[in-house]
Amino acid sequence: MVAPNVKQVLVKQVLVEQALAEQFGGLLRVEDASREGVLILSLPADEIHEAARIVKKSGGRLAAQWATDDTPFGRELALWTAFAVPDTGPDAGPDTKIDRFILIRSDVPLRNPAFPTLTGHFAAAYRFERIISSFFGIDSIGHPDRRPWVRHEDWPDGFFPLRKNVPIDAPFVRSNGSYEWIRGDGEGVYEIPVGPVHAGIIEPGHFRFQAVGENVLNLEEKLGYVHKGIEKRFESLSWKEGSKLAGRISGDSTVAHALAWCRAVEDMAGLLVPPRGVWLRALFLERERIANHLGDIGAIANDAAFAFLLAQLSRLREDVLRLNRALFGHRLLMDLVVPGGAAADLDAKGIEAIRTEMDRLSSEFERLVVIYDENPSLQDRVVTTGIVTKKTAADLGLVGFVARASGVSSDRRVRFPFPPYDELAVNEALRQTGDVNDRVWVRIEEVRESIRLIREILSLLPGGSALPSDGLSIRPQPGRTGLGIVEGWRGEIVTWVQAGPSGEVSRVMVRDPSQVNWLGLERAVLGNIVPDFPLCNKSFNQSYSGNDM
Amino acid sequence: MNDPLPYVLTIVQAAALLLLAPFMVGWVRLVKARLQNRRGAGPLQPYRDIRKLFAKEAVVAANASWIFRFTPYLVFGVTVLAGAIVPILAVDLPLAPVADVIALVAIFALARFFIALAGLDVGTAFGGMGSSREMTIASLAEPAMLMAIFATSLITHSTSLSTIVAEIHKGVLLKPSFAFALIAFVLIALAENGRIPVDNPATHLELTMIHEAMILEYSGRHLAMIEWAGMMKLMLFSLLGIALFAPWGIAGTPGGGSVVLAFGVMAAKLLAIATGLPVLEMGLAKLRFFRVSEFLGVAFLLATLAILSHFILER
Numbered sequence: 001m002v003a004p005n006v007k008q009v010l011v012k013q014v015l016v017e018q019a020l021a022e023q024f025g026g027l028l029r030v031e032d033a034s035r036e037g038v039l040i041l042s043l044p045a046d047e048i049h050e051a052a053r054i055v056k057k058s059g060g061r062l063a064a065q066w067a068t069d070d071t072p073f074g075r076e077l078a079l080w081t082a083f084a085v086p087d088t089g090p091d092a093g094p095d096t097k098i099d100r101f102i103l104i105r106s107d108v109p110l111r112n113p114a115f116p117t118l119t120g121h122f123a124a125a126y127r128f129e130r131i132i133s134s135f136f137g138i139d140s141i142g143h144p145d146r147r148p149w150v151r152h153e154d155w156p157d158g159f160f161p162l163r164k165n166v167p168i169d170a171p172f173v174r175s176n177g178s179y180e181w182i183r184g185d186g187e188g189v190y191e192i193p194v195g196p197v198h199a200g201i202i203e204p205g206h207f208r209f210q211a212v213g214e215n216v217l218n219l220e221e222k223l224g225y226v227h228k229g230i231e232k233r234f235e236s237l238s239w240k241e242g243s244k245l246a247g248r249i250s251g252d253s254t255v256a257h258a259l260a261w262c263r264a265v266e267d268m269a270g271l272l273v274p275p276r277g278v279w280l281r282a283l284f285l286e287r288e289r290i291a292n293h294l295g296d297i298g299a300i301a302n303d304a305a306f307a308f309l310l311a312q313l314s315r316l317r318e319d320v321l322r323l324n325r326a327l328f329g330h331r332l333l334m335d336l337v338v339p340g341g342a343a344a345d346l347d348a349k350g351i352e353a354i355r356t357e358m359d360r361l362s363s364e365f366e367r368l369v370v371i372y373d374e375n376p377s378l379q380d381r382v383v384t385t386g387i388v389t390k391k392t393a394a395d396l397g398l399v400g401f402v403a404r405a406s407g408v409s410s411d412r413r414v415r416f417p418f419p420p421y422d423e424l425a426v427n428e429a430l431r432q433t434g435d436v437n438d439r440v441w442v443r444i445e446e447v448r449e450s451i452r453l454i455r456e457i458l459s460l461l462p463g464g465s466a467l468p469s470d471g472l473s474i475r476p477q478p479g480r481t482g483l484g485i486v487e488g489w490r491g492e493i494v495t496w497v498q499a500g501p502s503g504e505v506s507r508v509m510v511r512d513p514s515q516v517n518w519l520g521l522e523r524a525v526l527g528n529i530v531p532d533f534p535l536c537n538k539s540f541n542q543s544y545s546g547n548d549m
Numbered sequence: 550m551n552d553p554l555p556y557v558l559t560i561v562q563a564a565a566l567l568l569l570a571p572f573m574v575g576w577v578r579l580v581k582a583r584l585q586n587r588r589g590a591g592p593l594q595p596y597r598d599i600r601k602l603f604a605k606e607a608v609v610a611a612n613a614s615w616i617f618r619f620t621p622y623l624v625f626g627v628t629v630l631a632g633a634i635v636p637i638l639a640v641d642l643p644l645a646p647v648a649d650v651i652a653l654v655a656i657f658a659l660a661r662f663f664i665a666l667a668g669l670d671v672g673t674a675f676g677g678m679g680s681s682r683e684m685t686i687a688s689l690a691e692p693a694m695l696m697a698i699f700a701t702s703l704i705t706h707s708t709s710l711s712t713i714v715a716e717i718h719k720g721v722l723l724k725p726s727f728a729f730a731l732i733a734f735v736l737i738a739l740a741e742n743g744r745i746p747v748d749n750p751a752t753h754l755e756l757t758m759i760h761e762a763m764i765l766e767y768s769g770r771h772l773a774m775i776e777w778a779g780m781m782k783l784m785l786f787s788l789l790g791i792a793l794f795a796p797w798g799i800a801g802t803p804g805g806g807s808v809v810l811a812f813g814v815m816a817a818k819l820l821a822i823a824t825g826l827p828v829l830e831m832g833l834a835k836l837r838f839f840r841v842s843e844f845l846g847v848a849f850l851l852a853t854l855a856i857l858s859h860f861i862l863e864r
Contacts, residue, residue, distance in 0.1 A: 192674040192756075199765075200753040214682075214838060303757070305749035305835035311585035377746060378834040530678070531838045534754040 016058045016085045016102065017041075020051055031105060035267070037416060038101045038483055045079055045106035045115035052081070052121040055102070060085035061397045062118060063101065064494045065128035066509040067108070067136040069164040072501050073479055077108040077138060079115055080509075082483075082494065084416075097428075099415045101483065114139040124397040124516045135162040135231075150224030150548055153177040161232055162507075168229075168236055184210030184217050192530065196225045203544035207533075214529040219522050227548040234508035239265050239474040240339055242505060246495070247334050249510060250546035255281075255288040256488025257510070257546075258337040260495035263418060265339050268482025268497055269474045275462040277341025278419045283457050284333045284342070286450040289489035291320045291332075293443040293450075294365075296541050300440055301372065303538045304381040312368055316361060323357050339474060341467040351458050358451050365451075369444055379437070386524040386536030388434040398520045400491015400513045401442040402540055406434030412487035423460075424453060434524075439539040446489075476503050490543065491517065512546030558808065559633050559642050565812075566632035566788075570780040571595035573787070573823045581827035595780060599773050607769030610671045620667040621767065621774040624660045628778040628785065631656050635788050636799055638811045640711040649708040650698045653789070654691065657741070660778070661687055668763030675755050679762025682838065686747065686759065689845035690740045693733060696852030700730040701793050703859050714796045724863050729855035731794045736848035738786040740841070742779075745830040747841055757835070787822045791815070 017039065020028055024047060032040040043051055052062065063082040070078050080103060087098040108115060117140040118125035129140035130149035137160040148155060156175045160166065183191070189212055196204035204225040210217040230249055234242055246261030247254040259281055266273060273281075298313030321331040328336055328344040336344045346354075372378065388398070393406035403410040411428040413421040429445035431438035476482075476499035484495040491513030500506030521540045525533055575592035582589025609618065634648045634656075648656070665683050668676035702708045704726060705716035740747040743760040752758060755765065764775050792799065798814030836844055 190674075192678065194674075194755060198753075199755050301834070303754060305745050305752065306833075307581075307751070308585050308831055311587055315586065375832070375834065377832075377836070380840070381834050381837060529838055531682075531757040533756050 016055060016060065016083075019054050019058065023050065023054060035483075037099075038103065040103045040105065040481070042105045042107075045108050048079065048081055048104065048106055049116045049118055049121065051104060052083075052118045052125075055083045055085060056121045058085055060102075061394075062122035062124050062128075063397075063492070064496070064509065064511040065118070065125060065132065066496065066511075067132045067138050067162070068498060068507045069136065069162065071110075071164050072506060075107065076110045077113050077136060079106045079108050079132070079138065080104070080496070081106070081118070082496075097409060097415050098417075099412075101416070101485070103483070108138055112139075113137060114141050116141050117143040119143055122397060123395055123519065127515055127519065134160075136160050137163070147179060150227040152222070152224060153179045161229060168232055179222070181208055182210075182218060182220050186212075188212050189217065196222075205544050209530060209533070211530055214531065216525050216528055216530060216533070219525045219533075221518055221522060223518065223544060224548045226545050228545075230549045231508055231510065235505050237505060239269070239505060240472075242497075242508070243338050244335055246510070247337070249549065250490075250512060250514075250543040251332065251334075252292055253288070253488045253490055253493070253512075253543065253546065254332050254334045255284045255337055256486050256490075256493055257495070257512075258335070259285060260484040260486040260488075260493040260510070261497075261508075262337055262339045262484065263486060264482040264484030264495040264497045265474060266482070267484060268480050268499060269476045271340055271472070271474065272468070273341050273419075274465055274468060275420075276345075276464045277466040279457055279461050280342035280344070280346065280466050281337050282420050282424070283346075283454060283461075284328075284336055285486070285488070286454050286457070287320060287324060288333060290361075290447055290450045290454075291317050291324075292489040293447045294320070296538070297372070297440055297443055297447075299541070300382070300436065300535065300538045301378060303534045304378055306375070306378050309368060309372060312364075316364060316368075319357065319361070323353060327353065338467075340472040341465075343467070345466050346461070351461070354454065354458060358454055362448075362451050365447060372440070372444075381532075381535060382437040382440060382539075383435060384433075385436045385532050386528055386539060388520050388524045390432070390434065392523050393434060393520065396516065396519050396523070398517055400488075400517060401429075401439060401446065402491070402517050402520050404429055405431045405438035405442045407432045410492065412485055412492045416485055418486065420457070420460075424456060426453065436535055436539040474503075478503060479506075488513065490514065490541075490546075510546075510549065512543055512549075514542035514544070514547040517542050518547055555639070555641070555643050558639055559644060562637045562642070563629050563632040565637065566781055566784060567629060567777075569819075570784040571599060571777070573784050573819060574780045576820070576823045577783075577827050580824050581830065584827060584831050599777055602768075602773035602776065603770050605769040607767075607771050609771075610673075610766055613671050613766075616663070617667045617670045617766075618771070620663045621771040621778075623663050624778045625774040627656050627660045628781045631785055632781065634710065635785060636710055636714050636792050636796075637788050637815060638799065638808050640714050640799060642711070645709060645711040648710075650702065650710055650713070651695070651708055653710070654694055654698070657782070658687070658691060664763050664775070667767075671766045673766060675758070675762045675765050678756075679759055679765070682759045683763055686740055686841055686845070689842055689849070690737050693845055693849035693852055694737045694741070696849060696856065697730045697733040697737060698793070700726055700733075700852055700855035700859060703856060704863070710792060714792050714799055717793075717796050718799070724859070726855040726859035726863060727794065729851045729858060731790075733848045733851035733855065734790055734793065736844065736851070738790060740845055740848075742783045742786055744826065746833045746836045747844065749835050784819065787819055788815075790822070791818050 027044055027047060029042045031042050061084045063084045066080050068078045083102045084099045085102060087100050117129055129143050132138050133140060134149040154174045156173045189210055192209040192211055194207040196206040206222040208220045234245060237245060243258050243261050247258040249257045294313045294317040298310035301309035324333055325331045327350045336342055388406045390407040393403050393408045399410050407430055409428060413426040414428045427449055429442045431441055478499060478501045481498045486493045494511040496509040498507040517540060524536050572592055575595045579589045579592050631653060633644050634653055665680040668680035701713055705713045707713055743750055748759040767775055798811050
């Protein structure tokens with residue numbers, strides 16, 4: 001056995017926190033080190049980009065950036081930065097697959113609120129900082145793109161809806177601004193505007209192509225047409241009502257979003273979930289994953305005019321949804337994940353029904369996988385189309401099946417295992433090329449894995465109640481925060497909540513996977529031809545609603 | 550030529566095309582649905598669609614010129630005219646000397662030319678994109694089509710459809726050149742009619758469309774006429790294929806009994822094509838756009854082989 005390079009091991013064992021502490025000395029303060037896997041620090045806003053550099057060097061990722069208006073606490077604005085860093089602690093092996101989260105809070109003054117941009121280190125900051133600038137009026141100095149994010153040309157100047165002094169029913173005065181597109185020029189370059197309203201029944205989003213003939217030179221997305229002010233709306237709801245709204249952020253991920261919300265609230269309030277509730281939630285999450293992946297694989301094939309797979313996979317998906325309705329009362333399992341546990345239970349007959357369903361689903365699904373894999377005309381469309389390289393995926397900080405198709409390990413069930421996944425040993429589906437075919441294959445392997453997990457969950461399902469027996473009261477300390485991280489079917493969801501001075505909902509931040517993955521689509525289509533865009537787009541299948549919030 | 554029957558037949562033929570084409574498309578869609586384990590709409594659905602479209606208001610873009618308004622009528626009229634030329638029920642119809650196969654190809658080209666112009670006329674990105682793609686495909690499909698037809702013309706020493714059909718009837722069949730020409734013709738017919746694997750008639754994805762992209766701006770009666778003409782075109786290509794490669798049953802001389810028989814035989818053949826087409830489409834995905842040139846290149850090559858093999862093997 002060859003001894004590993006000593007220096008390498010040493011470098012690996014230097015904690016990011018140590019590096020940060022060495023760099024900033026007294027400027028860096030530990031706010032809360034009591035939570036498992038999450039460390040909350042504070043640092044002046046001017047130093048954040050330096051911290052980002054150190055995190056980047058250690059292989060970390062920018063998971064989210066958001067702001068809060070802390071005037072109810074007698075403070076001013078604050079900037080929060082969440083990094084996910086690979087665990088390099090003393091117990092970690094050389095290829096550890098566990099991540100930790102480092103949250104850094106920075107005070108930002110109300111007068112001329114600004115901080116230096118992180119876009120130089122993390123491309124994902126591009127959208128986070130535009131959102132912060134639009135909703136809080138906090139300027140990110142040096143950001144390459146000053147256009148409003150969801151506030152398109154119609155939105156008034158100086159209107160920062162997430163600040164506390166803006167009431168939820170504040171009148172919206174349209175203004176006549178302009179929106180500058182990135183333009184291509186040269187002979188034969190032309191522009192194709194697509195949307196925001198499309199021919200199919202999908203959500204609205206505008207795509208602008210610069211193309212020469214059929215070759216795509218650039219794609220620019222303009223999203224935000226379904227901005228509903230969800231984060232503001234949360235602030236006028238109770239903690240219990242919040243899970244309903246969270247379940248409606250993106251309808252296809254209702255379980256995942258509700259679960260992320262509940263985990264954040266439970267983290268904040270220190271609530272314990274009965275074991276049966278924990279396991280039932282995982283059952284819902286895996287059923288949601290199966291239903292969505294089945295639909296997606298069929299829809300991708302259909303975009304290549306291979307309608308057979310769509311018809312068959314839609315049928316299988318429908319069976320899953322119908323059994324959901326029969327057993328749990330809702331096809332999409334909406335409102336079943338609630339703070340404290342799960343709002344539906346399962347009896348022995350139900351367990352048997354799911355087992356039978358999984359057996360049938362598994363055998364029928366495998367037959368369709370063979371058809372997908374062995375049809376040369378379909379393979380010709382999906383292989384090498386819409387490639388996202390591993391480097392691009394890592395640079396952009398992509399998450400979910402998009403990242404895994406490009407070979408970037410990102411499954412939070414493996415890398416930040418929330419219960420019960422810490423007892424389940426999930427096999428992460430990883431591919432290498434990052435083309436449409438790989439994004440299909442990650443889904444195929446995840447369907448197989450979810451079927452396996454469901455069988456395991458059913459056999460390990462603990463007894464007892466799915467909800468706390470002594471009722472539920474959520475009374476957090478003022479200003480206390482909570483973080484919920486969940487691997488939904490689309491990828492990592494980060495939900496962060498903060499309690500107000502009297503324990504009410506003060507601020508909620510939800511980072512849907514779409515908020516980072518839409519960036520990946522802009523890269524995936526480069527070098528492809530215009531008619532292949534729908535195929536690339538469907539293989540990403542990002543949420544408009546989850547992105548626009 | 551004082552016998553009125555040929556004239557009546559011409560009208561009957563065009564009317565049959567007009568009335569039966571939607572059924573054929575409805576049948577294709579029904580078979581396709583059944584192959585996917587879907588129930589599908591009945592074969593009469595295209596009639597309802599056409600009726601619905603005629604009842605709807607035609608919305609025309611403010612900057613549309615006369616070309617945009619004129620095109621649906623031209624396309625529709627030209628397609629019906631083509632129906633009077635192809636020997637469907639009988640040969641030696643009154644219009645037969647007027648138009649041979651080359652003129653027929655030209656008639657289709659005329660319709661396509663105007664649709665492409667109309668696609669450009671309104672000035673939307675999709676229309677222009679569709680026109681550009683349609684013309685790319687046309688520039689490859691039309692020469693291949695002519696080559697395939699020349700192959701049959703060489704064998705029968707005529708470009709007149711009536712003569713070709715009559716000659717083939719006499720028994721100049723089962724030659725290798727015919728097999729090549731037939732396969733070439735099938736490939737071209739798929740491309741010309743916007744079927745899978747070249748185009749997807751059922752798609753709603755603007756960016757992948759070819760034919761649909763050009764007519765995206767049409768609505769109401771304009772769209773009804775273009776759609777109807779598209780259905781007739783599919784039937785015409787089927788009929789042309791039958792006339793060139795399997796003409797048995799077409800009445801040699803116009804006459805009562807033989808025409809009735811011809812009608813029955815023709816219906817059976819069409820139904821066979823309308824059943825075979827979705828079966829073929831079922832197993833195929835749509836080609837990458839730039840692969841279409843290879844697809845049509847193969848068609849051109851096969852048509853060329855048909856001509857060569859005729860000279861080498863059959864003279």
